Amino acid sequence: MFIRRLGPSDRPAVEDLHGRLPADDVYLRFFTGAPASARVVAEMVTQPDTAAFGAFHRGGLVGVAHYRREPGGRAPEIAVAVARPEQRNGVGSLLLEQLVASAIADGLPRVVADVLTVNHGMLRVIEDLGLPHRIDYDGPVSHVVIDMPRDEDRTDYLDAVLARQASADEASLRALLEPRSVAVIGAGRRAESVGRMVLCQIRAAGFSGPLHVVNPRASTVAGMTCYPSVDQIPAEVDLAVLAVPASQVGDVAEQCGRRGVRALLVVTSGVSTDSAASARLVDAARRYGMRIVGPNSLGVLNTDPQVRLRATFGRGGTAGEVGVAAQSGGVVIGLTSELDRLGLGVSTALSTGDSIDVNGDDMLLWWADDARTRAAVLYVESFRRPEQFTEIARRLARRAPVVAIRSGSSTAGQRAATSHSAAGATPAVVREALFDRAGVLAVDDLTQAVGALAVLCWQPPPAGPRVAVLSNAGGGGVLAADACARHGLVVAPLSEVTRARLARLLPATASVGNPVDTTATVSAETFADALKLLTTAPEIDAVMVITVATQVGDPAGLVAPAAAHSPGKPVIAVRFGQPVGVVGVAAGAVEAASVPRFADPSAAAHALALAVRRSRWLHTPDRPAPIPDGVDLARAREIVTAAMAGHTAAAAVEDTWLAADAAYELLAAARVPTAPARLAWSAEEAARCWRQIGGPVVLKADAPGLLHKSRAGGVLSDLRSCLEVEDGYRTLAERFGERPRGVLVQPLVPAGSELLIGVTRHPPYGALLSVGLGGTNTDIVNDRAHRLLPATAADLDELLDAPRGVARMLAADRDASCRDKVADVIARMAWLATALPEIAEAEINPLILTSGTVTAVDVRIRLAPATPDGAWLRTLPF
Known part of the structure; x- marks a missing residue:
């Protein structure tokens, strides 16, 4: 299915769909045998105030789901209609997932639906959606209220979405990994022809189904009769291997689609760098519902004795228990050869090549339900949907060890990864946090990978x-x-x-x-x-x-x-x-x-x-971190909304930094202990703040983009008189010219141990929470721990033990409660960043530990427009 938002240009298609509904479907949808005309329904669905999505199959509209945005905060009513031939195939569930994502983006707490009680199919779809809901039965009509996922419901809903995706993915991959028949298109008469090599390997491995050859310029290849085109193969074809020139790949894919081929293995290179050829390939796959491996793929291997598929021109890969997936064909060859030598062997192996479609995520889903796969190893250079990868990998890792070979860790490696397959390398720190969350064991090379697999499997x-x-x-x-x-x-x-x-x-x-x-x-x-x-x-x-x-x-x-x-x-x-x-x-x-x-x-x-x-x-409980006591989400949201007013996505970075007083207010909403801060706009006002504080103070310049205040001369400490404070204010004003938005006046906090607690958002990976030594040590000592948000309770606890400097500091503190207080601040920062996706960057540096207390004495927070949460949607990459 191809799912997209509907607009006015789709009115004829929407009208045609509703006009073709059989009488019993009309009754279930409209509660009457004489509904409003299909034209009226089409006009309503495609209005600007309606969130409407259509499911397209082979170019035709086969399903519609929508709701109209209601005034006054009323919950909108959802409606779904699916063409009779496509029913009971998951189309309604897929469309409802789109409506849920739209409702989340619209800030809706819930949606409603009226469903005829006899419409058991629709009620079952709602029951299986994975969201909290209530069904009130009122005679012939059931009133349904569906709550949008909150933090505590998020995991349940994602699990339900993932279960549906796994079922659909496994079905779509069967034509690739367990094909009933294979056609090799482009096998030549020369021994060095890549297509001929693949053909010979498939035949030598004893593939369990029919094998066909397509070559318009030869009657036989390797002793097998050739067909001039895929259209003329008399039998059905599940998998087609394309080994034709790059300029012909799109046309051959079109022929395969018309013939009913379900999966394409494209070993041809040079397709992804040819925009026209790539576009034709993607268009054919989209219109005919074909899965694609490659282009530039080494091939596919399934050693199951019921399948015996060896559609590859690589070597290695005897029957065994390890699943292998890599973008690089060379890595696949190296891994399968080493696994053969050890006697571990391979269950399935896939070279994803340029990964237009099928990638490591698909193989993780396949392996999760494949009893033959007792361990898996991946080599990936980038992640399309990191949060989805995390959930998929975690699902498999609970049953079998998953090893990932890092790539792009060095500057040179990052350059290579960016050019190879046109995929950008993931930032190393974020990638490590992603692996940690997913239970994936990361290694640096093939030798470490096979060593780890030997220990884990034996x-x-x-x-x-x-x-x-x-x-x-x-x-x-x-x-x-x-x-x-x-x-x-x-x-x-x-x-x-x-x-x-x-x-x-x-x-x-x-x-x-x-x-x-x-x-x-x-x-x-x-x-x-x-x-x-x-x-x-x-x-x-x-x-x-x-x-x-x-x-x-x-x-x-x-x-x-x-x-x-x-x-x-x-x-x-x-x-x-x-x-x-x-x-x-x-x-x-x-x-x-x-x-x-x-x-x-x-x-x-x-x-x-x-x-x-x-x-x-x-053995670590996968329990979401609880919401800290006393937090004020309404106040936090109010501060962010006020600061974002008037800002656009194109606003300059310095314009999105919160003013110092607003940043401290935001921490106060999260109940983070801070040193009281007052913003002064004149020397006289600074002096009045000093009198109110009643002791030695610190002055800090509040200037946009000022990262290291101390290093830049933006901090004056231990000022003890009215004169010192007034002179200090003038010094900072002169030093920073027109940059300061004011000068912050704070009481002097006694010296103590200093920590850094920070959050940075890395779309599409999410927010990364970091803990390490703070103050002047933060840039000198590279000793930090990182966890992706939202975090589990165990994640937050580990943040205090992973950085060695922090662990030693807390162990040396005489006050046993200090660790708990630091952990509480970490939990509150994690909550703040999770609850407010507009927080692009936040940092407490330093958090001072002294005399059994913890105090945030400096904070910086940068805001940016929040991006929609794509974790709620199942999508193909093309």
């Missing part, structure tokens, strides 16, 4: 970060312990009981601390017994084993059998001198690989740390 999840290091070479154990510490793991002290048991088992020269050094003289059997002992120690969550071969023996061969006795704790091995980064070591001759063995302890520690992070994420 070993049980660790219960925590406490690691025991066991080695028959003391230096190796030390290196491993250092690597664990670097990656956030804890080399935990062993209990007296565990140490005593080790001492009885090992030679007197052994070290039974942690790391445990058995010495090189112990037998392989004794080493294995030490490993079994450590896996039963309650103070340990995982064991890292480092082995080297000596003239006495080599314990490596018994590590995997000993690990098989582990009571649900992961065991990771390290073998110095191993020629490859990671291999799998089987516990028995006929068993699958069970223990990942790394060549380097740092790589092993990194992979184990990712497993710990996943376990922590899985």
Whole structure:
């Protein structure tokens, strides 16, 4: 379906749709067998005061949903009409989702509907919508009230939208990933022809359905009969592989659409850079409802024995359990080759190429319901709809680990990502916060990805970060312990009981601390017994084993059998001198690989740390942060509305910064503790403020765009007399010329620890909440934690522990309540930014901690017109 807003030019189509409704549908829609004429309905639907949307299929209007905006704040009545052939296919639900998004944008708290009680289909659609609603049955008519999603309803509604999208997406992808038949268009007679390579691979893999070849200039290719065009293939075609020149792709796509092809795999490159060719391809896909992979795709792979689809000109990809999706064909080849080597194999693999349509989001939805996929790995260079990606990835990550290979982290990488597939690279900090929220484990390269997958697929999840290091070479154990510490793991002290048991088992020269050094003289059997002992120690969550071969023996061969006795704790091995980064070591001759063995302890520690992070994420309650006590949304909204009055989207940035007094008022509405602030417009007024405060004060210039007041000379501190205050005001006025909007007078807050709490909005990713050291340290020490909003309660709590400087500062504070007070300020800033999407930037710097109190002494807030929330809508990219 192609959904768009309706206007006056659509009146004939709306009239035709309603005029073609059968009699029973007319009765259900209008409660009478003799409704107003279709022309009257069409005129009403397309009026400017009506929010109306149409569903188009193959160019024809097949569904309409609308409401008229009512005066006086009355809830508008919604209505839906869908052509009989398209009913019960989800068109009504899709149109209602559009109405919900429109109602949210219009600021409507609710909509209403009158539905005949016998109209069970429409009542079921409303029930399944996922929004709070009430149905009052009044004889033949049911009165329905549907509330728009509030913060507490947001997750339920998004889950319902996502469930519908998953169902629709899975159905649309079946023609691509489980096609009943395939046609390769453009397979040539030359062996190096890309189309011929794809054709031969599909045939060699034993594709389970009919395979056809289209080439107007050849009667046979690779021994198979050719058809001159897709129109002349006598059977139905689900998937067409396009390997024709870029200039012909649009025409061939049009032919495929007319023939009823449901999905296109475009391996041709150069289409996206040819605007005309790209437009023709998109237009054909839109009109005929075809899904597109590519252009510039390496291909598609599904190793399911019921399908056996290998529509690719790449190598690698034996049957297995890992799903792979990447924009880069080279990354797909590298990943599938490494997964084959490890024995993990591939369930499905997709090279999205230029990603006109199908991308990583689609594959995440597919894998979420694919029992063959036990883990997934992605390589993405940009996100179209980040909030949707988060919800989709989270859905899969609850069942199976999801690993993402970062891209565009460096300046050079960002340049490459921007040019490749014409997609801009996501800012690194925002991307990391996105991955954290979604439960996606981010790595920097293919080696880290396969190492992480080896641990995640072969070993049980660790219960925590406490690691025991066991080695028959003391230096190796030390290196491993250092690597664990670097990656956030804890080399935990062993209990007296565990140490005593080790001492009885090992030679007197052994070290039974942690790391445990058995010495090189112990037998392989004794080493294995030490490993079994450590896996039963309650103070340990995982064991890292480092082995080297000596003239006495080599314990490596018994590590995997000993690990098989582990009571649900992961065991990771390290073998110095191993020629490859990671291999799998089987516990028995006929068993699958069970223990990942790394060549380097740092790589092993990194992979184990990712497993710990996943376990922590899985066990962290996904509970929305509660609304802080005492906040005044009405007052906050009033301040923002007043400040935005007269501003437009094109207003200069400096014009959107809140005046200092308004910024402090906004914090007060959120009940953030601040130092009282008064804005003075003359030296005499500043002196009067000083008298009212009754103590030493600080003067601050309130100038638009003034980021670092202290550095720019905009702060004068510890002024203790009327004369000092008046002179200070004149100094600031002279220093900043006509820039100041006034001078802020505040009481002097005693020195203390300083924090920064900030919010920045990054469309379309949302608002990012940041916490770190404040004051003059904020630009020197790069130690901040970030979380995307809206946040969970766990997100806000982690913001105090992730920045090491902040965690140390709070741990050193003698007042135990200080942490709770800082956490409360963070929660209030998160609420403020979530409740007011016009806040483009807000920063408290510093928040001063002293004598058991927290005080915001400086705040800056920038406003910008709010953008509509696209999370409520299902859309295709074209």
